[in-house]
Amino acid sequence: MTPAVLGLHIGGSKTHAVRSDDSGEGTGVEITEASANLSSVGHQGADAVLRRIASSVGTGVEAVCAGAAGADTPASRAVLSALLTEHFPGAKIDVVHDTRIVLAAAGLDAGAVVVAGTGSVAWGRNADGREARSGGYGYLLGDEGGAYSVVRDAVRESLREYYAGLEPGTLVQSLMAATASVDALQLMDSFYAKPEPDHWAGLAPLVLELAAEGDPAALRIQAEAAHHLAALARQVLGELGLELPLVMAGSLLVNHNGLSSAVARKVALEDPSSIRILTQPPVHGAVELARQLILP
Incomplete structure (x- = not known):
């Protein structure tokens, strides 16, 4: 029997968990839970989410890989590793930044990824194992091109129109x-009263769908988001000397063709088709990395 492994994708808004009991595509248990992101919900909140996941996936898990947004420092990874060790005793544990599982989900050992979900980040690794990172600093310091940033720009547009004496567009x-x-x-x-990014x-x-319909204000916001996301990707590619592939992931890029196409054109004007969009949830990359922890 193939050992059971668990992959976790801990994003800013939710946690996606998949238990796999075979070496193929099949999965035993798949769960979507609240976010277990330490920076968003704190130690107690993350602990509660992971406890519920552990109860749902059952016993016998031999390896766990968690790809976590914000897992930037050894200290933050150590805290999450300790929580996972508590809830999955005896299992081999690995905690990586969530961009790493995107690359694995795309079936790549080397390449670059740009992610636009609640926030934004780019990361890459070359064939020699050298890594580079750009963005992903959180909503107070960055995350331009992510969902929170897009909505913040829309709120700014409302204020611009108001103080210019214009009728709302x-x-x-x-x-x-x-x-x-x-x-x-x-x-x-309202924005100041409840500033949490996931809210x-x-x-x-809403903004990107209006851009697809040709709304001028929404198109300007989409173009600004594409500019920032492309800059993140180009920085990583430049630092590593990577040729493509570049993988685009995160709900904004996966679900909104106008934004992903604009980013692709800005990164690779001559052949934007050479940039791929992730076709399966990133958590499957975490499953693969968990499986590698117990390979002989």
Whole structure:
């Protein structure tokens, strides 16, 4: 019998877990839970989520790999490793940044990834094992091009129109309707009253769908997001001297062709088709890395 392994993708908004009991594509248990991101929910919150996951996936897990957003320092990885060791005693544990599992999910050992989910980050590794990273500093210091940033730009657009004495455009009207705001000032108050990134990130599809319909304000915001995401990818590729492949992942790039196409054009103008979009959830990369922990 093939040993059971567990892959975890711990994002800013949710945790995706897959237990695999074979060496192929089949999975035993698949769970979507609340985020276990330490920087978002703290030690106690992460512990509670991981406890529920451990209860759901059952016993017999021999290896766990967690790809976690924000797992940037040895200290943060050590804390998460300790929690996983507590909930999966006896299992081999590995904690990596979530960009690493994207590369594995794409079936690559070397390459670069750019991720746009709640936040944004790019990371890569060349054939010699050297790594490079750009972005992923969190919503206070960066994450340009991510979902929170896109919505923040839309809120700024509402204020620009308000103070210019303009009637709210389609984007601003839609945003105010989605937030039950009577005007831009109430929208701004709401933004400051509940600034958590995952609360606002869910409105990013509204902005990008309006961009797909040709709304000028939404198109400007999409173009700005594409500019930032492409810059992250180019920095990593430049530092490592990598030729493509570049893998695009995260809900904004996977689900919104206008944004992903704009990023591809900015990174590889001559042949944007050579850039791929991740076709399966990143958690499957964590499953593969967990499986490698117990290979003979």
